[in-house]
Amino acid sequence: xxxxxxxxxxxxxxxxxxxxxxxxxxxxxxxxxxxxxxxxxxxxxxxxxxxxxxxxxxxxxxxxxxxxxxxxxxxxxxxxxxxxxxxxxxxxxxxxxxxxxxxxxxxxxxxxx
Amino acid sequence: xxxxxxxxxxxxxxxxxxxxxxxxxxxxxxxxxxxxxxxxxxxxxxxxxxxxxxxxxxxxxxxxxxxxxxxxxxxxxxxxxxxxxxxxxxxxxxxxxxxxxxxxxxxxxxxxxxxxxxxxxxxxxxxxxxxxxxxxxxxxx
Numbered sequence: 001x002x003x004x005x006x007x008x009x010x011x012x013x014x015x016x017x018x019x020x021x022x023x024x025x026x027x028x029x030x031x032x033x034x035x036x037x038x039x040x041x042x043x044x045x046x047x048x049x050x051x052x053x054x055x056x057x058x059x060x061x062x063x064x065x066x067x068x069x070x071x072x073x074x075x076x077x078x079x080x081x082x083x084x085x086x087x088x089x090x091x092x093x094x095x096x097x098x099x100x101x102x103x104x105x106x107x108x109x110x111x112x113x
Numbered sequence: 114x115x116x117x118x119x120x121x122x123x124x125x126x127x128x129x130x131x132x133x134x135x136x137x138x139x140x141x142x143x144x145x146x147x148x149x150x151x152x153x154x155x156x157x158x159x160x161x162x163x164x165x166x167x168x169x170x171x172x173x174x175x176x177x178x179x180x181x182x183x184x185x186x187x188x189x190x191x192x193x194x195x196x197x198x199x200x201x202x203x204x205x206x207x208x209x210x211x212x213x214x215x216x217x218x219x220x221x222x223x224x225x226x227x228x229x230x231x232x233x234x235x236x237x238x239x240x241x242x243x244x245x246x247x248x249x250x251x252x253x254x
Contacts, residue, residue, distance in 0.1 A: 022120050023119075023120030024120065024121075056211075056214040060209075060210040061210065066208070091217070091220050092216065092217075093202055093207065094207070097208070
């Protein structure tokens with residue numbers, strides 16, 4: 001998996017590309033988010049548009065990242081969920097946990113609200 | 114076939130499963146969820162069964178009989194209790210970082226069974242009826 005972090009008006013936008021699966025991408029996701037949290041970032045938006053595959057391990061890491069950020073008083077939100085990943089989050093009812101956006105501008109604005 | 118206990122082998126097994134389904138009238142959705150269930154079963158065998166011991170093998174059989182895909186995944190570990198995994202939908206488990214693999218297999222396949230193998234190890238048996246008319250009620254749409 002490839003990650004790219006952009007700062008847009010104080011929000012760390014994390015672009016993910018590729019797979020978030022066991023042994024490939026799951027740990028990388030955690031490390032990327034932890035690094036942002038450790039550097040004091042409170043508002044994190046994860047863009048999932050180019051994520052091709054996710055499994056239970058990847059979902060677990062996503063949940064772990066959400067908890068880490070929330071416990072530090074921050075917010076982690078999701079952007080551009082591919083339909084299959086939306087399904088995987090829906091069946092485990094995690095879709096109700098995450099704030100999910102289809103538009104980056106709307107997502108960024110939500111952090112200001 | 115048998116695989117060493119490395120996560121990299123999951124994709125190879127998925128590729129073989131795709132080839133097995135090739136040329137059959139299997140909806141893309143069904144195909145996708147079968148491959149995800151296969152991934153979860155193999156990851157389970159490698160991680161929780163063989164505990165990533167590369168000297169232990171994961172044995173995989175896949176066959177289609179009368180429009181039903183049957184997958185058998187057997188590890189060489191000391192076994193585990195699939196019933197010990199909490200319900201991932203329960204409020205107290207919702208934010209846990211693990212414990213969803215078996216749930217996904219049960220959601221995406223028609224039949225999922227766990228059997229202890231005499232002499233050690235665990236076998237996961239997954240079945241899925243192929244074809245649009247037989248899609249499991251409750252499959253994600």
